Amino acid sequence: MIVEDASTSIGQANWNIQTRFAADVANAFTVGPNDVLFAALxxxxxVTRNFNFNTYTNKADVVKALLSIVYPYNPGTYTHLAFSEIRTKNLFGTQWGGREDSKKVVIVLTDGQSAYPDKTITESQLLRDTGVLIISVGIGVTNTAELEAMASKPEYVFTTGSYETLDYIKNDLVQLACKN
Known part of the structure; x- marks a missing residue:
């Protein structure tokens, strides 16, 4: 599941880079009903759910859907709400196209500290307690403590200095997600 920060600090130009990155990550997988499935919010x-695991079952449609997510220009980095939505609505559940026997991986992309770090850390732990692996990607983030607290393991944290250098981490991120 791709989880993207869509706060106003990102801006339209960086949003375009971020969504292209998310699409490139999805494009690196074999997507299909018996392979990898994607959801996005x-x-x-x-929190806006863009699509569920059963919405698109081929790579072309997933990539197109990720690229078509509209930047909402809303303030606030309420990361905890995203984690809560995934957990409380059971977005990895079969009713949303999830598979009981599959790995459950969240890739969260963010450009800064959340509005409520304590709630974010609590909600990420509650989500991890359900068996979901969280990979944190910080873009231009200098304080990585929250990213590390969100991620399932220290090696599940990726940082890049800017949106322009986001592609540098793509291969390592894809390898990690594939491994899990």
């Missing part, structure tokens, strides 16, 4: 002060 964005968060700011609200």
């Amino acid at each position: 964005i968060f700011n002060r609200n």
Whole structure:
């Protein structure tokens, strides 16, 4: 599942780079009903589910859907709400196209500290307690403590200095997600 920070601090130009990166990550997988499935949501002060695991079952449609997510221009980095939505609505559940026997991986992309770090850390732990692996990607983030607290393991944290250098971590991120 791709979880994207859509707060106003990102801006349209960086949003375009971020969504292209998410699409490139999806494009690196074999997507299909018996292979990898994707879901996506964005968060700011609200959470918007863009698509579920059973919405698209081929790579071309997943990539197109990720690229078509509209930047909402809403303030707030309420990361905890995204984690809560995934957990409380059971977004990895079979009713949303999830498979009981598959690995459950969240890749969260963010450009900064959340509005409520304590809630974010608590919600990420509650989500991890359900068996979900969280990979944190910080873009231009200088304080990585929250990214590390969100991620399932220290090696599940990726940082890049800017949106322009996001592609440098893609291969390592894909390898890690494939391994899990």
